[in-house]
Amino acid sequence: MTSLADSPNLPAGTETDVPDAEQAPQVDVAALGELLLGTWAEVRKEARQLAAKPELHKLEGLTHTEHRERVFGQLKILVDEGAIQRAFPKSLGGQENHGGNIAGFEELVTADPSLQIKSGVQWGLFGAAVLHLGTEEHHRKWLPDIMDLTVPGAFAMTEIGHGSDVASIATTATYDEATDEFVINTPFRAAWKEYLGNAAKDGIAATVFAQLIVKGVNHGVHALYVPIRDPQTKEPLPGIRTEDDGVKGGLNGIDNGRLCFDNVRVPRFNLLNRYGSVDEHGNYSSPIASPGRRFFTMLGTLVQGRVSLDGAAVAASKVGLTAAIRYAAERRQFNASSDTTEEVLLDYQRHQRRLFPLLAATYAMSFAHEELLAKFDGVFSGAQATDEDRQDLETLAAALKPLSTWHALDTLQECREACGGAGFMIENRFASLRADLDVYVTFEGDNNVLLQLVAKRLLNDYAKEFRSMSVGALAKFALGQARGVALKTGLGAVAQFIADSGRAQRSALALRDPDTQRLLLAERVQTMVATAAQSLQGATKLPQGEAAARFNTVQNDLIEAARAHGELLQWEAFTEALEKVEDAGTRQVLTWLRDLFGLTLIEKHLEWYLMNGRLSMQRGRTVGEYINRLLVKLRPHVLDLVDAFGYTQEHIRATVASGVEARRQEEAAAYYEALRASGKAPVKEKNKGKAANR
Amino acid sequence: MTSLADSPNLPAGTETDVPDAEQAPQVDVAALGELLLGTWAEVRKEARQLAAKPELHKLEGLTHTEHRERVFGQLKILVDEGAIQRAFPKSLGGQENHGGNIAGFEELVTADPSLQIKSGVQWGLFGAAVLHLGTEEHHRKWLPDIMDLTVPGAFAMTEIGHGSDVASIATTATYDEATDEFVINTPFRAAWKEYLGNAAKDGIAATVFAQLIVKGVNHGVHALYVPIRDPQTKEPLPGIRTEDDGVKGGLNGIDNGRLCFDNVRVPRFNLLNRYGSVDEHGNYSSPIASPGRRFFTMLGTLVQGRVSLDGAAVAASKVGLTAAIRYAAERRQFNASSDTTEEVLLDYQRHQRRLFPLLAATYAMSFAHEELLAKFDGVFSGAQATDEDRQDLETLAAALKPLSTWHALDTLQECREACGGAGFMIENRFASLRADLDVYVTFEGDNNVLLQLVAKRLLNDYAKEFRSMSVGALAKFALGQARGVALKTGLGAVAQFIADSGRAQRSALALRDPDTQRLLLAERVQTMVATAAQSLQGATKLPQGEAAARFNTVQNDLIEAARAHGELLQWEAFTEALEKVEDAGTRQVLTWLRDLFGLTLIEKHLEWYLMNGRLSMQRGRTVGEYINRLLVKLRPHVLDLVDAFGYTQEHIRATVASGVEARRQEEAAAYYEALRASGKAPVKEKNKGKAANR
Structure with a gap:
């Protein structure tokens, strides 16, 4: 089988990679900070x-x-x-x-x-x-x-019985022609609104999502504005019952709670009717004829939650890494009392392996988030707001938010462990941030559910683009020069890139070549989707139960394909950002960091690349070695790379990152120095004989 | 290259694996519970x-x-x-x-x-x-x-400056011949005792570890009994300063804190002198001549901390999995309001992929912990207490505790996510248990440091056993029938097994064959150690700095080898336990579970098996498929498998696992049933036309 990235004549990490001391690149921290x-x-x-x-x-x-x-x-x-x-x-x-x-x-x-x-x-x-x-x-x-916070309010969508599956919520808003009102009702316990911020205590109103029933017809989920508490007494209004979710795994500054509506009446005006109205004669109308499309349009306006969680997760990862890397650059362990200078933790290969790939991924996610935010702004400002733009925005958010929120938890945990017992002290904040961010992976869309949405989009794209192509045909695509393809988010763009790249197939390129990395990442997405699609061929013609069973056999693979797609998007964003870097030293260091990100992804999925003939055994074995070399190259620059995040000690607020460790070591070293100088230092037992003989 | 586990004539997971409905195995929950x-x-x-x-x-x-x-x-x-x-x-x-x-x-x-x-x-x-x-x-x-708790006390070993590196602690206990007392002193801030339970509030005494200095000679770390607070007033005694560590990431029921000693005097009697005494003439003596061996013997008596963390981590994993699996067996999502019965979460392949391998690993770790506990009891009761037994105990504890404590965090997190928003509510306990267990991965020995200890033992064994053998020669070893080799913990036993197995090399065996699994797991350990050892060849003759640098280049690989060794030990323990199962149905189900554990390990490291010629591409591709089939086979039995853990709702105490979800669903279903029967159910908008035409 052809191994696309194999090349005998340009091995990865040749000596030319290692700069002379004089030529050692410097990071322009201020400029990089602005880019970030x-x-x-x-x-x-x-x-x-x-x-x-x-x-x-x-x-x-x-x-x-x-x-x-x-x-x-x-x-x-x-x-x-x-x-x-x-x-x-x-x-x-x-x-x-x-x-x-x-x-x-x-x-x-x-x-x-x-x-x-x-x-x-x-x-x-x-x-x-x-x-x-x-x-x-x-x-x-x-x-x-x-x-101005005169009216704190709850967003009452999720129910106990249905979280991710909003279409199935059971709360009803039934139009009463006699009084020109809507009657909001919670028919059973599973339909209680659940986990709502502001519901336990502060909220005096809520936007309540309910099945809108007008003249015996259910027009699907709509939102209504519903007062829930007396603004003065803060007591629940008649017909409203509330419960407090109490203590949570984190985010305990928020009063999450439950709401139940016992035939609560609101004026017809209170229907938030941009996408669905009821007129004074009790007739329902909507600018969007299809109930399905209407539903997704309404939910689509709420994508900003996912967008902001993605960005917040990246910010929290930056804070954690800044603290852990600054500490690791000071902390010494083992051989402390000997005469030799101990290495700091950051010099240990294992410590580098633990933290540097997380740093690289955080950079990738930071740049990817900027792309997402730009897309979001384009859609919501109306500047780029076609249906395709909206779909791309939703797919991008659904692909990035799971990866960045999981990454934040992994990063904060690794940082906490890398600081040992100190990492567990709340004053160093890792455990606190991690506990608070824990729920980010399941709210505003459970991460696994979001990745399934991405997978379905990829399958649809596949069906459109490749209906007539076999996996074998796809495998013939190869390497080229197209840029930024994945950020267009659709699989079509990925495929186009791979097709365009055919001409370069036989070029000899090393793993550190960005085109090699891109091709490896992109082909994996495409092949995984194609393989799943082949397994699903004909499933749509099966009875519903059998089709679901068939889908279930590839569910895990599809979610992994969606994750691979998100990883490709992040890699693309990092690579695009590199082009904006003018300073040569900064670009060199960031290129190593991007390579570390790309190679870490390839290493993580190495068995796939081997089994699918994308890497030879020989080349596969070089991936780990290349990563180890990148760690050494990046070592002198990682403090600059976290400094560029631009967070000050007012944001970091971790004692371990305050320089206190270095000051303690200086004090200890001075003590031992003085003790030695005094001639009163105790002799070690094992040296006692020698001392006596001297 | 030879692929040992390849066989054309006995593919994994043949149809004979799947029992007829009549023959479907049953788990004898009570008997399995006793075994556990x-x-x-x-x-x-x-x-x-x-x-x-x-x-x-x-x-x-x-x-x-x-x-x-x-x-x-x-x-x-x-x-x-x-x-x-x-x-x-x-x-x-x-x-x-x-x-x-x-x-x-x-x-x-x-x-x-x-x-x-x-x-x-x-x-x-x-x-x-x-x-x-x-x-x-x-x-x-x-x-x-x-x-009887009249004297609560602290264990004052760790210092701010030195945690894992106990030999380097800086607190001194200097013998004063004039008064026949020891003077305990904290020379600088980094030498404050840190993270000690009972130090912030409750402790009125402490066992203080200090460099014992007698007549100008430092005899190394010894422990002394030191009163620290007035038993009545609870005020620190003269010369003792205390600080409170305050809030931590978890375990907040413990008053961790810091201790500082300003030339605090205790009688000579207070030296805990089993391994090192000072007589009334101020002469030091010890039953163990070598200071190094003496130090490790003293520390070795404290191995029980690691042993008990290993067991507690397994127990917490069992609690989490019981709750998450019971909930997943009730919870339904998507299509709730349709006429078809929804599948429960546990029927989704992804959900099975998330939870079942964790369940399998928990079983393996539970059995491995029993072996550790038996070893511990043998050493501490004196029944099996040779130097080799002690070393094996320490290696086994150092190998198992890291894996089980990390596993507990991963398991509790996956369980929490698998329960969605409900998983984040503290009443369901996942987040609470996870926060408390977080520190288990760095205390009583940082997990990464412990794995390095294991790696060094493996390297030593390698040096002893294979001095004259090349990696190429090792690779010629192959498959056989020896049992339980890894639980003897040394690499020598592993090698012996592989050597003994040569005769079976050409047997055609499937991945589900335990000998195949054992060989794959064992060869990986051995080869990783051998490869690292080759890289280190001659390093001992280098100057200290260069030797350290050389070691650093393989640090990560060595830690991974130690992890692989621990995984092999767990697999062996599971396999040995299987032999004690008499009930055929239980043994069948547990065998699937053990296979899931083994195959999941092989899948995790699949790239290694491919690159090292242990699995062919063809066989490699079957691993994932085989795992998916095992998930389906295990699905009917997982509730039994968590029931066998034997924890009642008094131990689980998670609302989601109480049956409340099923009751809510029954209520909702009854509501919709009644609504349909009443003829007043609203028509869906998309069906309106159809309804009107009827």
């Missing part, structure tokens, strides 16, 4: 200044009741600081700056993830539902009070 | 009855101050219940039952990990130091008060 800040750099800087304020920081050791109060107070600070209106209409004092709005909120994660998410509930979900699903009358009536 | 309870079944049952008591359960949402008080009170309950004396001398009311003692303490993790670890601090570290490092006079003087 991205399109909304100014907003991010403002938000970071805000997030540096002690009054916005998480206080550890509070009860969940105290923490909730603190965070509610912090939301008021955000209002006072004018930090929350970016997304809202200019007519109401907003800026209609959708990308900037998300960028700003993401940065709050460094202050307290509860603050970020509670803000997200109030303005990104509850407020955004009114903004995107309501009409101008609704905006004028409700948004000002939502914006 | 192991040698100390009765102790475990007693301890589980204790752990079922509400007054010993963790209360969530307490401040760390409240939680500490609760746990201290729980320790008194353990004393009152007579649950703590198993390890202590019969002369003092104990039972000298070392294995049973550990088994009993491990089970407390289901009540509250803080209770388990605080008990471990008091009786397993502080008390055990007096027991194992002190002499009979010390026992009589101090153990009674330690046993």
Whole structure:
């Protein structure tokens, strides 16, 4: 079988890779920092200044009741600081700056993830539902009070019985012609709204998602604005029952809870009717004829949750890595009392293997998030808002959010372990951040469910593009020069790239060549999808149960294909970002880091590349060695690379990263130095004889 | 290259694997439960009855101050219940039952990990130091008060500057001939004792590890009994400074803190002098001449911490999997409101892929822990206590504890995610258990450091056994029938097995054949060690710095080899346990589970098997398929397999595992059934036309 990336005449990591000491590249930290800040750099800087304020920081050791109060107070600070209106209409004092709005909120994660998410509930979900699903009358009536926190609110979509499967929620909103009202009802326990921020305590209204029933017809899920508590007494209004979710694994600054509606009546006006109206005669109408398309359009307006979780996960990973790498550059272990200078932890190969690939992935995810944010802004500003743009945005968000949120948990855990016992102390924040971010992997779309959505998109694309091609034919595609193909997100673009690349098939290229990496990553996506598609051939003609059973046999492979697609997107984003780097030294170091990201992915899936003939055994064996060489090359630069993230100690707030470790070592070294100089240092037992003989 | 496990005539997973419905095996849950309870079944049952008591359960949402008080009170309950004396001398009311003692303490993790670890601090570290490092006079003087909690104490070994590297601690205990006392001193900040349970609040004494200096000679690390607080006022004694570690990532029922000694004096008697004494003339003596061997002997007495963490991690994994699998067997998602019955989560391939391999590994680790516990009991009872036994015990503990503690975190996290948002609610305990167990991976020996110890043992064995053999020669070894080789822990035994197996080399064996699995797992260990050893050849003759640098280039590979060794040990333990199963159905199901464990390991390292010629491409591609078939076979039995763990709802205490989900679904189904029967069910919009036409 042909091994595309094999080449006898240009082995990876030749000596020319290693620069002379004089030529050693330097990272331009300031310029790299600006690149990382991205399109909304100014907003991010403002938000970071805000997030540096002690009054916005998480206080550890509070009860969940105290923490909730603190965070509610912090939301008021955000209002006072004018930090929350970016997304809202200019007519109401907003800026209609959708990308900037998300960028700003993401940065709050460094202050307290509860603050970020509670803000997200109030303005990104509850407020955004009114903004995107309501009409101008609704905006004028409700948004000002939502914006200034006069009305804290819950986003009441998820039910106990149905989380990811929103279409199946059981709450009903039945139009009563007699009174021109909607009657909101919770028919059974499984239909209670569940896990809602602001529901346990603070919320006095909610955007409630329910099956809209008009004249005996169920028009599917719509949202209604429903008051739930008396604004003065904070007691639940008649017909509303609430429960408190109590303590959670994290995010305890948020009052998650449950809501139940016993035939609660709201005026017809309260239907957020941008995509579905009922007129005064009780007739339903919608600008979108297909109930299915209407449903997905309405849900699509809420994609910003996923976008902002992706960005916040990247920010939290940056904070964790900054602390762990700074500590590892100071901490010494073993041979401390001997005469030789100990190595710092960061010099150990294992420590590098643990942290550097996470650093590389964090860079990739940071650049990929910027692409996602730009796409989001294009759609929500209307600048690039075709149906295809919307679909691409949703696929991109569904591909990136799972990978970055899982990555954040892995990164924070590895950082915590890399700091030993100190990593477990809450003052060093790894455990705290990890606990708070834990739920990011299942909310705003369970990660596994989101990856299945991506997989289905990839299968659809495959069906469109490759109906007539066999896997064997696909395998003949090979290497070329096309750029940035995957960020167009569809599988079609990937395939086009591979097709275009055929001419370069026989070029001799090393693993460090970006085209080799791209081809390996892209072909894996394509082949995995094609293989699953072949297994599914004819399944659509089977009875529903059998088709589902057939699908189930490839479910795991499809989810892995979606993950591979997300990885390719991240790699592409990193590679595109490299082209914006003008400083040669910075570009060199970032190129090594990108290579480390690409090679780590290839190593992770090496068995696939071997079994599918994409790498020879011989070349396969060089992957690990090449990675080890990259670790050594990157070692002198990793402090610069975390400095470029631009977070100050006000954001990091980890004692281990404060320089205290180095100061303790200096004190210890000075003590031993003085002891030796005094001539009173004890002799070691094993040297006693020698000492006596001297 | 020869692919040992390749065979054209007996493919894995032939149809004969699939039993007829009539012949479908059944698991004898009760018998399997007894097998899992192991040698100390009765102790475990007693301890589980204790752990079922509400007054010993963790209360969530307490401040760390409240939680500490609760746990201290729980320790008194353990004393009152007579649950703590198993390890202590019969002369003092104990039972000298070392294995049973550990088994009993491990089970407390289901009540509250803080209770388990605080008990471990008091009786397993502080008390055990007096027991194992002190002499009979010390026992009589101090153990009674330690046993009945009159004297809570800290185990003061770790310092801020040195955790894993105990030999380098900087606290000194200098003998003062003038007063016949030891002077304990903390020379600088890095030498403060750190992370000590009982140090922040409860401890009134401590076993302090210090460099013992007598007449100008440093005899290395020894332990001394040092009062630290006034028993009445609980104020620190003169010369003692304490600090509170405050809130941690978990285990907040324990008052971890720091201790500093400003020339604190204790009588000569207070040196725990089993392995090193100072007589009334100020002369040091020890029954162990070599300072190095003396140090490792003293530390070796403390191996029980690692043993008990291994067992507790397995218990916590069992609790998590029981809850997640029971929930997955009830929970339905998607198509809820349609007429077809939804599948439960456990029917989804992805869900099976997420949970079943963790279940298989938990079984393997449970059996491996029993072997470890037996080894521990043999050494500590003196029944099997040669130097080799002690070394094997330490290697086995160092190999198993890292794997089981990491596994517990992975398992609890996957279980939490598999339950979606409900998994994040503290009432379902996954997040709580995970937070508490987090530190298990770095305490009582950082996992990476422990695996390096194992690797060094493997390298030493290699040097002894294979001095004259090349890797090429090793590769000629092949398959056979020897059993249980790896549990002898040394690499020599592994090699012997492989050598003995040569005769069977050409047998045609499938992946499901245990000998194939064993050979694949064993050869990987051996080859990885051999390869690293070759890289290190001659390194011992290099200057220290260069030798260290050389070692550093293979550090990661060596740690992975140690991990592979631990995996082999687990697989062996599972396979040996299978032989004790008499019921055919149970043995069949457990064999599938063992195969799933073995195949999952082989899949995880598949690239290695391919690149090293141990599996052909063709055979490699069948591994994943075979795993998928095993998932399907195991699906009907997984509830039995978690039931056999034997934990009741008093131990599980997760709402999701209480049957509440099924009851909610029944209520919802009944509602829809009644609605349909009433004829008042709303018509779906997309069916409106059809309905109108009817």
